[in-house]
Amino acid sequence: MKTNSGRFADALAVTITAAVVVASSCLFYTTSARRWPYALALAVMGAAWAFRRFVHARAAADPAYLGARRKVTLAIVLAGSLLALALLVPLGWAPAVASQFAERGVGVMMGVIVMVFANVIPKQAGQARGQALRRVAGWALFVGGLGYALAWLLAPLAYANLAALLTLLSGFMYAAVRITWSVLKHRPATSIH
């Protein structure tokens, strides 16, 4: 049963998403150069809502996922808010000095979104033998997302994007290598007979 705060969070998420989608779409079609940030904003919101839909479907079967759905909704509100703030500058509704904070804020929120998604990976239902692998993947992506957010928060703006991507990629690669190694190690030996 949804609480009032839950309904408010859902309404806020929908409102902010609508604002971001409208603003990003307008800027995508009216801007001739450097359109990829607006496409990325649309992709991020789409992916976040798709994940929320996935978690919502799981919550119907397992109430433990209700907490995860609330967290994803909160992440959508926060990410959407920062995206909306970032879009104020190209729309001409905010002073140029705010653009650096908006750019860093978007990066930090991207990292937080990765952390939110990675946090619930070990809670996914599946075979028991995959439990350790889901834990490794969750931790690796969580730390990668944390590094991504910290890079955007602390690194000089000129290097923040590269540092953040390298940190996140390191987390992905570590998870991929550990999982691949584990799968190969436990692969059943082929019989010669």
Next chain:
Amino acid sequence: MNSVFKAISDPSRRQVLALLRSGPLTAGELADHFNVSKPTMSAHFSILREAGLIDSTKQGKTVLYCLKLSVLEDALLGFAQLLGSNVAAAAPLQQGPRPSSSQKKEKL
């Protein structure tokens, strides 16, 4: 979140979660590690299940438990175990029988 804090506040429940790290275990295998009654263990399993920290599946007559911790819950459990071990290490210095009033008088 309150249920998670309540679940990991008990050292026996923390030990259950630590045992499940190595893989799924049956209720009987978990209970063998503790010197408590079966109803007490069932209560611990129930609290952990309600907090969403473990998952249970029935295999015939046995119940198999597996770990279901998110990354933050895993980190919280690590902190709780660290703090719990620090408290346990410090506790022996504070334990011991209090001197009785007659012993105190003899010292004086």
